[in-house]
Amino acid sequence: MSAHEPVIGVEIHVQLSTRTKMFCGCELSFGDPPNTHTCPVCLAHPGVLPVVNEEAVRRALLIGLALGCEIAPRSIFHRKNYFYPDLPKAYQISQFDIPICGRGEFRALREDGSELVVGITRAHLEEDAAKLTHAGGRRAGAAESVVDFNRGGTPLVEIVTEPDLRSPSDVALFLRQLRQTLLFLGVSDCSMEEGSMRADANVSIRPVGSQELGTKTELKNMNSFRFLERGIEAEIARQEEIVAAGGRVSQETVHYEPDTGHITSLRSKEESHDYRYFPEPDLVPIAPDPAWVEELRAGLPELPLPLRMRMVGEMGLSAEDAEVLTERPELVAYFMEAAALADPKACANWIRGELRAQLREVGVEPWQSKVTPAHVAALVGLLDAGTVTVPAAKEVLAEVIASGGDPADVVESKGLGAMDEGDLAAIVAEIIAANPDQAQQLRDGKDKVIGFFVGQAMKGTGGRADPQSVQRLVREAVRGD
Ligand SMILES: [Zn+2]
The missing domain is CATH 1.10.10.410 (Arc Repressor Mutant, subunit A)
Structure with missing residues (x-):
């Protein structure tokens, strides 16, 4: 057994799904032809001035409020200087020592019912860089690289956690439930594959019982929770090997190769002074009206964790039912509508079981299908009354999926009623x-x-x-x- 424990913190970049970019009027686009959503501001022509997107500020505040963060009465932007082809200004407008959202806390629920509490260090606003594509292999061996400025200037919120996580599985759980919360807030589409949600992990190990932090490495930009979990596992194993051999872990950025399971070093990690941060002189501070902040707080939707606890406590669902049904806000709304009309537990079983299984074949989600929540409730009622058997109910469901007809009518017209x-x-x-x-x-x-x-x-x-x-x-x- 290892005498070391892992200490992990994560940084999550969330692209806000606003209509326009962070500091200019260009529309956000995903999948449009390259360099068709640009202007002098996001291409950094001389003499242009950035203007803050108010909707991005609103969404950053929503995230901060949902994470229980202290909202800064006055926050400012900084320039983070670095030279790279994805950054035409040669600096990124970000926030540094006075972020819009300060300390907070996020609670997640493990499968065994125990609670995972993760401290939030900060959540700040910044702009995304442009997208580089390396032709003919990865960065180092690429024959040429091309740049698409459509993504440059997309509003981002970066959420930074305290090093409170102790296992790769807890990291994955935290990220899944954080993603749910962001989807419920409607601030981002949080697609890992499309890069609208990206996570880096800071990983270190220390002797069990020690309170000191070891030297950390940064695992960059994994595009799925599963790869991130595996990457952290591999990085912990690598650090344990180094320490066991009497060596020292050095501070660096590492990359996990999902195909081979190998960790490779990208570069020695920058310290913040390498970025020569200084206050952005072209932007005024963000000082949100306290009345506005309170209005946003009051308007927050019911978030996944309290909702799940209510589903288990008041509606008699299992923790697993509740987790599956709160995956997406659309699914919760669908379930709640059915559960208001029939037994919640039976509705949960049919929605997460047979309905999703049958709809998966046609690639449709329940709320997009011809089956309404009232149909689900009607089907549960027919079963409960003994009017149909379970196999017949599955057939009725298939017919409702195809035709959108009323379940009772389908039973009648197809002669699917239970035999006497x-x-x-x-x-x-x-x-x-x-x-x-x-x-x-x-x-x-x-x-x-x-x-x-x-x-x-x-x-x-x-x-x-x-x-x-x-x-x-x-x-x-x-x-x-
Ligand atoms: Zn622009």
Whole structure:
């Protein structure tokens, strides 16, 4: 066993899905032809002046309020200087020592019900750099690189955590639940694949029981939570090996290669003085009206964690149900509408189970489908009343997905109503008579053969037989022979 514990903090960059860029009127675009959303401001022509996007400030405040951050009465922008082709000004407008959102705290729920509390150091506003594409391999071996300035100037909020995380799985859990919160706030589409949410991890190890922080390395820009989790695992293992061999971890930026599982060093990490931060002279401080901040606080939506606790506590759902259903705000709204009309637990089972499974085949989410929450509630009601069996209900659902028809009408028009006991007993008797060998096996105590009879009864009734009733009727009939 390792006598070291990992100490991990994360930095998350979230692209805000505003209509326009952070400091100019260019529209945000994803997937448009390169360099079609640019202007003298985001291309850094001489003499131009940036203007702050008020909507970006509003969204940064929403994030800060949801993370319980102290909102700075007055924050300022800084210039972060570095020279790279993705940055036409040769500095990025960011925030440094007076960010818009200060200390806060984020609570996440683990699967076992325990709480993960992560301190938030700060959340600040900045602009994104342009997008570089390296042709013919990775950066070092690229034959040529091209730059697309469409992304340059996109509003970003960078969220920085305290080094409060102790395992790669907790990092993944934290990021998943933070992402949910951001989706509920409607501030970003938080797509890891498209790069609108990116996470870096600062990783160090220290002897168990020590309060001091070891030398950290920075694991850059992973585009999925799973890769980030694996990358942190690999980096912890690498650091443990170095220390076990009597070496010292050096401060550097590292890259994880998902294909090989290897960690490679990119460069020695910059210190903040390398960036020669100084106050941006072209922008006035952000001093949000306290009344506005309070209005935003009062208007925050119900966030995933309290919502999940309410679903488990008041609605009788499992922690897992609640986690799945709060994945997306649209899904929560859909579930809540159904649960207001029928048993919440049954609605949860049908929505996260059969409905999503059937819709996955056609690549549609529940709220985009022809199945309304009222349809789900109606189906649950039909099952509850014994009007349909579970297999028939699945068939009804498939028909509602295709046609958008009312479940009760579908049951009627397709003849999917549950069979009455007398008709079912007659069919069971026929099946037993036609399969004397299997009937004998059952008599001989080979209980598994009951599944054969249930299958035959389902086939013979088009799924309208209740499996439990079939089992009972077969046993009664065979014993009664
Ligand atoms: Zn522009």
